[in-house]
Amino acid sequence: MYDLHCHILPNIDDGADDLSVALKMAQIALGDGITHLACTPHIYPGLFDNTPEDIAAALQSFRKELDAQGIDLELAYGADIQVVPELVENLRCGAFPTLNQSRYFLFEPPHHVPLVNFDRFVSDALSAGFVPVITHPERLNWIRGHYREFVSAVQAGAWIQLTAGSLSGRFGRAARYWSEKMMGDGIVHLLATDGHNCNSRPPLLAEGELMAQKYVGKEEAARLVLDRPRSAWENADPESIPPPPGCSQRGKIDSGKKQGFLRRWLS
Ligand SMILES: [Fe+2]
Incomplete structure (x- = not known):
């Protein structure tokens, strides 16, 4: 499996407090069946001012430690990028890193307040040739009352990433409810761990895949943790990648596949 957010x-x-925690996390990920992992520290101006150079250097040093320990985990880097006004400009000039230097990047909306101009951030990024991967919308405090904005983002071409642990109940009832709703509506592109440590936020993906099977079946559940994240890792054209079951090829919600809750929004 590929984990694009850790x-x-x-x-x-x-995230990991020190090297020993990071090494244990790598072993947990590997034991769970993760073979490829994107190291995606926060970029949050004023709080975590990481640059691509800082992250690349940290990755290189961590890779050496994994090699020394014989831990066979393929690494790449990106960042969990908090949405700021200069988002697209910073992606363009390389001040914000994408996932494995692809066109895909982690787009983290604020947790506690709705994102103003959400649609404009998404369309500007898409117009500039990037694919925003919206991180864990199911865990945002403001999703209630704003669900339609996430549907619109998917319609425009953004991807949705749920946290695997949300489906298995690690983040409480609300996160589980919204993740189940998005799975049921067929608008989820991938699952990731968003792992932060070994105990409360471990890098586990398989339990999410298992839960996803209930909503989208085995084949699509495998796409959530393997095919689609691998395609993003390899910078594949999004139009060449099979869309989630509720969407047509270009990310548009497919009227022939409207499901459950979504039908009410779109009909
Ligand atoms: Fe994160």
């Missing part, structure tokens, strides 16, 4: 690099944000 705070495993030590001492760079609120």
